[in-house]
Amino acid sequence: MDEARESPTGEITRRRFLMGAGGFALVAAVGGAFILPGKMLVMADAEGFLLVDLKKCQGCGSCKMACALAHWGVASYTLSRVQIQQDSFQNWPNDVFMAVCRQCKDAPCVQVCPVSANRPDPKNGNVRIIDTHRCIGCRQCIEACPYTPKRLQWDPMSRKAQKCDLCRDTPYLGEKGGPGGTQACVKVCPVGAFKFSREMPDQKVEDSYQVNLRGPAWAKLGMSVE
Amino acid sequence: MSQTHLKPSASWEESRMNNILAPPSPNLARKLLATVPYRERLTACRLMEPVGVLQDSIRSLREAYLYLLPDARTLPAVHLPSLAEWVGEVLGDVELEEELQRIFCEAKSYVEACIHSCEQIEARILQARAVVGGVI
């Protein structure tokens, strides 16, 4: 921090901030999280989660495209905060994987952010967001995500990280997003393979966000509901 | 045929009971269980929306039976009067021909006619088998 303050231009360079972050020992309030001495971050649980049904997804990628559209107003796969991986040559159900941000309890990506750009948003159900104005592009949050594929994305043009905010910051959605509002992926999915939930899934179980969303109508169409 | 079918009518069940055909002769039974030459086949097709129209043909009574068996995915598309005529002219079973013609005239829909024709053909094959043996 001292080095950053000593900068003749007054700017906090990325390198200096990274170096200074190691000496951060104050108690500070950052959004919905509190940083305690010893770099421990205590954060409120998120109040919204995306659940998915891997056996139901039709692999159309509409969720990915809708996500990038709603957030950035562009058509893109890589800027989507939900990723649908497909392998055409695998058999059901291993041919599709839906990778969504888990809005983790004590989220590792929030923990490691040196500038508190990645933080819970208390005004929006403590959904974990990245403040792009603060993000310095260090990629530590992406590396910290313990899941494969990583649930945070790198935007090579702005050189910042991004993540699912449950559509809190969606200037192009045309309706209110965020917890309590619309999630573009949930709304656009033709088969109903996404569900928004207020209840936090079991954090100790890797596939706890994978649920069965196939009801009687699915069975009526001749597909497994098991 | 009208366009207001739903289920087989009671009168159909009654008439069916009254129209059990006389057992075929051994000669006819053998013909009913045989496959006819290609040039004597009956052309037909199957319909599956919106996949299309699948050209097909029928060369034996057994194939006709399998062809008309209800199938959840596709619809047999065969001109039923032609089927009856084929049974009479090619297989030589005039009794069955008349019965199939009657079914066609009395059924309330095309699908109902197919189902009842299938049942009648099945019964006829069983009669033929009883005479000369063999399996469906």
Place this chain on the structure above:
Amino acid sequence: MYGYAGKILHLDMSSRKSAVILTEHYRSWGGGHGMGSALFWDFCKDKTITDGRSPANVVCIMTSPLCGTIVPSAGGRCEVVGVGVGLHPVSWFTRSNFGGRFSTTLKYAGWDGIVVTGKADHPLWIDIRNDEVSFRDARSLWGKDTWTTQQEIWREVGAEQGTKKAWREIRKHFDEGQTADKPAVLAIGPAGESLSCHGCLIHDAGNGAGQGGFGAVWGAKNLKAISVTGTGLFSVADPAALLQARFATKEKYATHTENPDLRAWSFLAKPFRPVLFSAPPTKNRRPQACQGCITGCRARYGVGYGNESSCQETSWYLSHVRRVFKTPAEITEVNLKAADIVQKYGFNSYPVMAGLHWLEHLHEEGILGDGRAIPSSLPWEELGTLDFAEKFIHALATRTDIGADLADGWLQAALKWGREEDLRTGAMHFPYWGSPEHGYDPRAELEWGYGTIVGDRDLNSHCFNQIFWDVNIHFAFGMPMRLDAREMVETVAAKLSPYIKDRPEALDFGNANMYSEAVAQLVRWQLHYCRFWKQSALFCDLRWPNLYNSNTPDFSGATASADAGEQVFWNAVTGDRLSFEQGIELGRRIWNLDNAIWVLQGRHRDMVRFAPYIYENRFTKGEILPFYFWPCRDKDGTWRYADVMGRAIDFDKFEEWKTIFYRLEGWDTKTGWPLRNTLEKMELDHVADALEAVGKLGGKPHE
């Protein structure tokens, strides 16, 4: 330019060099087919070629502004144009189309399309990673099937098989692009390599550009595959409007996920079910869709076969399989494994469906077989088994056995074998341009047959064909019609702007109306609609147009609607202010350019004729179908669904109909060649000049 990547990739196979073409030069053509035709016009130096395997041929693989977006059932289609292979008497400049994720990925890589010219001296594959393009040696891939080829290229590009895989850098550094997706690969198999007319282009397990013989076109250029990895983006003019229109389509017009109407009328309203002739092999499956599709029509299964195959390839062998196998499970398994065979060989099975019946006929008549007039060592007695399917497709894909004769086209083989009579008797159901009949006989379903014969290949456009399905299935089951005939034609005609809006008589296919001006206008509407909205904007043929829809209270479909019409999506993506009708007009322009290319290839109205059996034989009941109901008017003008079987096409009256059609198109009625005035009104002066230079402009003295 909103909606566009901004660049088109030119691959010159001869020099192994790539170049950039700016999309803005072709922007006025919209995208897809329109852009492809314009590029073909500019890049093909010899437009008299009649065999797509010529090195002079140019093949364009084109996206649209809507590719890579959530425009319902439009985001993932891709159009292929160029001179085809295997048609008769001429392989016209033609088209094909496929789905999946190739066009989407190409857009994200920064390309609106690919133009391939020349011929390489040995097999190559193309590695596209955003703006980096490499010509790579494909000699080790040559001979491999389409699935193996794709998976080997994945490995080469660094993509692991399976899912739940880490993001990967497409080059060395993450700032150069990362992706969580597999490369999208479009490849040919052995059929294309052998230059057989059956060669098609395959992407992923089951997306195929089947018609046109483009596999042979690629094979002739020594082009084995194109792999694309794209990590970029493009701008959309009004993202909120796009999202809202998509939501409106889902809520109002498409199937309701939790309460699907299993008997819905119109293709857009149908539930997501795999489009198979046989029952799906297992409940353990998912619907599988092209990118952006709102109602998937394919499936991937737990059983390990049939993945992504749908429609025709799942039925090319079925009628023969049913003779051999007894249980539905066996029939389905063999049938879908036969579908896998054609996907792997990169083989267009469409001609085989009708063609195999004809070959069976020749075999049964003692003409085809071992030691017979048409020699064949294939085990014909085993027709219907999986083993026969494999041997048969292998022969046709590798030019062995009868495959040697059939590789250049089915009519060509028939003529070589002295079987011309089969086109008179109807033993060979190939009514137009050497293409097999699609199931919708020209003598019954007029718009399909007429539209095909004034075009370049089997039309395969289901705009009005959905009427056949909805009406005939309901008739067969004796269910009440959801729309009576009058309601149907009035609902549909309300959508047919600009030519026949509110003129329901255009849909009357009765004997008294079948050669009318109104039917000519209907055919024009379909052709022009398709050239732009389906083949250039790339709305899917099996979902659009949505002319009527049982999900809405008044049965009015999404087409041209203010909330979710084609033009709403186009404008949201591109920022244009294009009306639905202007889209049709643009389609007319594209159609006219195509016709000019056909004229340069040798087209004359005297060639525009069906096979003899269409004129000489009535379409009789029992020939294939037992009935064919279509809206018709009685003598007193009352509309009803009437059976339109039992008739032939009258040669002279159809010639008169062609004259009406040509007049409406602004073409010379004697030759079918375009008039200068017509072309100039569409700013195609340079096309008129080119035709005039070779003495093929309409209205001029000619040979």
